Amino acid sequence: MQKRHTDRKRYFCELATTSGSFYVDYVKKYKNIDSATRILEVGCGEGGNLLPFARLGAKVVGVDLSEARIEQARIFFLETNQKGEFHNVDFLQMASPRSEDLFDIVLVHDVIEHIEPQFKEAFISRIKMFIKDDGIVFFRFPAWQMPFGGHQQICRSPLLAKIPFIxxxxxxxYRWLLSAFGESVPCIEELLSIKRSRVTIEKFESLCRKLEYQVLDRILWFINPHYKVKFNIPAIKLKLCKHIPYLRNLFSTSCFYIITPQKKVLR
Known part of the structure; x- marks a missing residue:
């Protein structure tokens, strides 16, 4: 397990750096970000992704299943003198907002691959209840077949955490291997849940079509932008096989999407 997975302040700062360097500009292609902008992040963790948006004056709200992560988000935002609203709640049970409290932007970062298959449609469809008529949704996730698409980097075993494609x-x-190297039961169950979820580019786009979302933009990354802050490796977009179904999943370490409900027309 990398130190950043236990040092949550470091993780918060690293996410904020990547968000400020890549996510903000990507979202700004479709939405202005200022004091009138309302942003919701589903599965916000410690809130690092929201910090650069808050610094631009946006009203940011984060929700997460983990009470500990929400408490850390509140603390870290206070330490940076930024305003943010954070709630410990299950998004699938979260009350829909009043019309005046709908959001311009919804962020779903490294979350969809953690949602069990039977809940994915309900999760993605429910986002429509929270965005304005001209709202957009930013998704980011690793393609399942890429070297570390199973999130095995969270393993406590230094060896397992560095082995691709396991x-x-x-x-x-997989269960036998994880058990043989002494991984904890919660870690094994989390990794097996991600294996059941196995989000591919094709599966995500199929869900978007089925649930009547329009894909406005997509970037597939050969070198994940977050590797810049983690390993000082420059981000590189996937080019050679980005239009080849299934094969592209092996080389897409990060997938960026901007989607919007088809029934809603962007102004």
Whole structure:
């Protein structure tokens, strides 16, 4: 397990850096970000992704299932003298806002791959209840078949955390390997949940079509932009096979999407 997974302040700062360097400009292609902008992040963790948007004056709201992460978000925002509203709540049970409290932008960062298959449609569809008529949704996730698409980097075993593609083993072999290296039951269950979820580019776009979302923009990254702050490796977009279904999943370490409900017309 990398130190950043236990040092949550460091993780918060790293996410804020990547968000400020890449996510803000990507979202600004479709939405101005100022004091009139309302932004919701679903699965916000410690809130690092929201910090650069708050610094631009936007009203930011984060929700997360983890009470500990929400408390950390509140503390870290106070330490940076920024305003943010954070709630410990299950998004699938969260009350829909009044019309005047709808959001211009919804962020879903590294979340969809953690949602069990039977809940994915309800999750993505429910976002429509929270955005304005001209609102947009920013999704970011790793393609399932990419070297670390199984999130095995969270393993406590230094060896397992660095071995690519082990998440593509059969469920039985994967569970055995994780157990043999002494991973905890909660870690094993989380990794097996991600394996069940297995979000590919094709599956995500199919869900968008089925749930009547329009894909406004997509960037597939060969080198994840977050690797710049983590490993000082420059971000590189995928070019050679980005239009080849299935093969592109092996090389897409990060997928950026801007989507909007089809029934809603951007102004």
């Amino acid at each position: 998440h593509l083993l059969s469920k039985r072999a």
